[in-house]
Amino acid sequence: MSVSSKHAFWPYAIALPAVAVSIFPIFWILTIALKNRVDAFAMPPVWLFSPVWENFGRAWSSTGFSGAFFNSLIICALGNIIALVAGIPAAYYLNKRHVPGRRTILIWLLISYMLPEFLFIVPMYVLFQSIGLYDTVIGLALIYQVFTLPFTIWLLRAFFADIPEALAEAARLEGAGTWRIVWRIYVPIAAPGIAATVILNSIKMWNELTIALALTFENAQTVTLAVAGFRGYASIDWGAMSAASIIIILPMALFAILAQRRIVQGLSLGAVK
Amino acid sequence: MRRERNIRWLIVPALALLAAGTLYPVIYAGYLSLLQWNWGSEAKFVGLRNFVRILSGSGFPKALFNTFYFAVFAVVIETILGLALALAINRIRYGAGLIRTLMILPLMVSGIAVSLIWKVMLDPTLGIVNYLLSLVGIPGPAWLGTVPTAMPSIVMIDTWWQTAFTFIILSSALKSLPSEPFEAARLEGATAIQTFRHITLPMLKPVLVTIVIFRAIDTLKVFDIIFGTTGGGPLRSTESVQTLAYQTAFKSYKFGESAAIAVVFALIILTLCIIYLVIDTDDGEKA
Numbered sequence: 269m270s271v272s273s274k275h276a277f278w279p280y281a282i283a284l285p286a287v288a289v290s291i292f293p294i295f296w297i298l299t300i301a302l303k304n305r306v307d308a309f310a311m312p313p314v315w316l317f318s319p320v321w322e323n324f325g326r327a328w329s330s331t332g333f334s335g336a337f338f339n340s341l342i343i344c345a346l347g348n349i350i351a352l353v354a355g356i357p358a359a360y361y362l363n364k365r366h367v368p369g370r371r372t373i374l375i376w377l378l379i380s381y382m383l384p385e386f387l388f389i390v391p392m393y394v395l396f397q398s399i400g401l402y403d404t405v406i407g408l409a410l411i412y413q414v415f416t417l418p419f420t421i422w423l424l425r426a427f428f429a430d431i432p433e434a435l436a437e438a439a440r441l442e443g444a445g446t447w448r449i450v451w452r453i454y455v456p457i458a459a460p461g462i463a464a465t466v467i468l469n470s471i472k473m474w475n476e477l478t479i480a481l482a483l484t485f486e487n488a489q490t491v492t493l494a495v496a497g498f499r500g501y502a503s504i505d506w507g508a509m510s511a512a513s514i515i516i517i518l519p520m521a522l523f524a525i526l527a528q529r530r531i532v533q534g535l536s537l538g539a540v541k
Numbered sequence: 542m543r544r545e546r547n548i549r550w551l552i553v554p555a556l557a558l559l560a561a562g563t564l565y566p567v568i569y570a571g572y573l574s575l576l577q578w579n580w581g582s583e584a585k586f587v588g589l590r591n592f593v594r595i596l597s598g599s600g601f602p603k604a605l606f607n608t609f610y611f612a613v614f615a616v617v618i619e620t621i622l623g624l625a626l627a628l629a630i631n632r633i634r635y636g637a638g639l640i641r642t643l644m645i646l647p648l649m650v651s652g653i654a655v656s657l658i659w660k661v662m663l664d665p666t667l668g669i670v671n672y673l674l675s676l677v678g679i680p681g682p683a684w685l686g687t688v689p690t691a692m693p694s695i696v697m698i699d700t701w702w703q704t705a706f707t708f709i710i711l712s713s714a715l716k717s718l719p720s721e722p723f724e725a726a727r728l729e730g731a732t733a734i735q736t737f738r739h740i741t742l743p744m745l746k747p748v749l750v751t752i753v754i755f756r757a758i759d760t761l762k763v764f765d766i767i768f769g770t771t772g773g774g775p776l777r778s779t780e781s782v783q784t785l786a787y788q789t790a791f792k793s794y795k796f797g798e799s800a801a802i803a804v805v806f807a808l809i810i811l812t813l814c815i816i817y818l819v820i821d822t823d824d825g826e827k828a
Contacts, residue, residue: 282629287643293701294646296669297658309667350558358555361548373552379814380563382758386786386803388566390573390796395565414562417555446548475651477765478783482791492653492765499657499769506661513654520649528642535706536713 294517301510308506323507327498327515330508332486336494337515339405343490344470346409351420351469352462354413359424360450377418385478388414393482403485411479416469423468426537427461428454464534467527471520491516567807573800580794591801601802603777604785611692611781612760615699620753622700623707628741630708631715641712648705652765659698660685660770685771688778695779698766703759707752714748715741754817758810782806 300308302319328334362370392411393402401407435457436449444452455462480490495516498509524531574591578584595601630640650658662668663684671681684694718741726736764783767773773780773788782802790799 276632279629279632282626283633283640286626287640289701290644290647290705293658293662294650296662300661311667311672313669313672354554354558357551361551364548367548367552369552373556375818376559376563378818379811380559382810382814383563383567384762384783384786384803384806384810385764386783386790386799387570387807388563390790390800390803391566391569393790394569394573394796410558411562413558417558417562421555446551450551471649475653477651477653477768478787481768481787492651495651495657496653496769499660509657510661513657516654517650520651521646524646524649525642528638528645531645532641532709532713536710 294521297510297513300506301514303507305507308510323511324515326505327508327511330494330512331497332489333491333494333512333515336489336491339488340474340491342405343408343412343488344473346406347412347416347473348466348469350409350413351416352466355417355420355424355465356455356462357450358417359421359428360446360454362421363425363428377421381415381418381422383414389479389482396483402483403488405488408480408483408488408490411483412473412476415472419469419472420465423465423534423537424458424461427458431457460530461534461537463527464530464537467523467530468534471523471531474516474520570800570803570807573797574804576797576800578795578797580796584797587797591798592805595798595801595805600777600780600785601782601805604780604782605806607692607777607779608761608763608781608783611696611699611763612757614693614696615703615760616753616756618696618700619704619707619756620749622704623752624711624745624749626704626708627711627715628737630712641709645705645709647702648709650702652702653769655698655702656766656769659694659701659766663694686775688776691771691775691779695763695766695770698770699760699763702766703756707756710748710752711745714745718744750820751817754813754820758813761806761810761813 299317301323302321303314303317304320304322307314307317361367362374364370388411396402396407396411401410431454435453439449439453475492476490477492477496480488480493481496484490484493495509495512498505498512575586575588576584577587577590626644630637630644633640647655662670665671665681665683665686668681668684670684674681682690685691722740722744723736726740731739762783763781764787767779767781767784768787771779773784783806786799786802786806789795789802
């Protein structure tokens with residue numbers, strides 16, 4: 269849709285307050301994280317203050333936080349690897365029009381992405397306890413495939429659909445097998461799409477709480493659980509809690525700023541195609 | 542054109558993972574829902590007694606009501622707000638990219654961080670929100686702390702968090718619309734409202750349906766922001782189906798009853814999925 273020829277200012281009157289509302293809570297929690305105890309609780313709020321870093325130190329060194337941070341990094345990496353290794357061939361397969369079971373599998377993907385977590389959490393809790401995957405990072409990376417894999421396949425299929433068939437045909441005439449075609453033609457061409465997929469999957473896994481809450485105890489605690497640990501009852505340490513929130517937001521916010529276009533591309537493909 | 546011969550093996554790893562991750566648990570959850578089984582004790586087959594118990598008790602119906610109340614308000618508000626913002630920002634020529642980047646930031650924040658941020662901001666005495674309200678002479682409520690205000694507060698928090706999703710998708714959809722109908726409308730002298738009602742809205746309809754279904758399923762599964770703020774209180778006024786399932790399984794250790802809750806709830810969500818699939822296949826063979 270083309271932008272109207274006359275240049276209006278009213279859209280800014282809507283956009284700027286919306287931007288302010290979007291970023292103010294994040295900005296506000298950042299200021300609390302950087303304030304000392306007295307300033308954090310001051311009313312009216314202190315807008316000018318010299319920042320202190322002790323809240324971040326306290327958050328980072330609190331029980332299990334740094335360990336949980338690295339657990340989450342490993343889970344994201346493993347989860348993405350598994351999703352791509354299983355998802356790329358599957359997306360190639362489901363991109364073909366006439367393959368057996370195509371429609372059934374696509375519907376299955378959609379439904380498994382939408383199932384409420386507790387339908388599989390309790391059975392998985394029982395299973396993981398008995399086969400030794402409970403409270404392990406590999407266990408979480410595997411169970412996250414319930415949403416990561418459908419999303420990966422769905423998105424990559426949409427990206428693969430834009431690659432002209434003729435390229436694969438030419439390669440096949442020169443004797444390339446399916447495996448080579450997938451990894452040497454489709455994967456490089458769809459690299460931006462794969463990047464979008466990895467970014468969106470990472471955000472989802474990094475932020476996941478429900479499954480991690482049920483399937484970990486101590487060793488494989490994720491960063492969301494470590495942050496949840498700060499919401500105490502009587503005496504909440506606002507400073508450390510805010511700092512912990514900033515630590516968990518920061519990697520994904522940087523991701524978002526650096527890869528805004530990829531994220532938008534992935535989200536809209538996921539929802540529209 | 543040479544047909545690719547046997548490529549079935551390409552789908553095998555994905556199917557194996559999906560079967561282990563969804564098919565097995567779904568069947569097992571169905572079986573569990575028929576047991577009276579508290580973790581650590583002997584399991585006993587009780588038929589449909591768990592279902593009778595949850596449906597005739599007060600906990601599950603209340604959680605179901607709360608969940609739908611939350612979902613309906615959140616989805617309606619987020620869709621309308623997202624559409625309005627997308628329409629406005631679509632008209633912006635300078636700085637639209639930066640505006641979009643800043644507006645999708647809430648979407649990157651995890652539910653638990655969202656709840657902590659709002660817990661701090663909505664604190665009745667020390668929070669910034671009530672301070673700002675007091676500047677214009679409005680006495681702020683206790684937000685998450687009282688029965689009438691708790692659920693609306695959760696809706697408000699979700700609106701802050703997820704409107705970016707409806708906004709960004711409607712923005713991309715608007716940009717991909719053909720320009721001819723709009724030019725024709727302008728030549729015919731249509732007003733902005735007429736153009737919106739008779740051209741923009743009908744063309745956005747498929748995307749709007751998708752957004753509403755996706756947000757509906759997502760909001761029905763609400764867990765993080767309730768767990769992080771109220772934990773279901775006060776007086777269970779914000780208890781959702783998923784927080785109830787969590788309490789039942791991992792606080793009371795009633796695995797059979799929790800499975801029964803999950804099964805009933807999954808059937809409700811499945812119905813929505815089916816409605817979506819039916820609507821979606823109406824406009825051409827997509828899947």
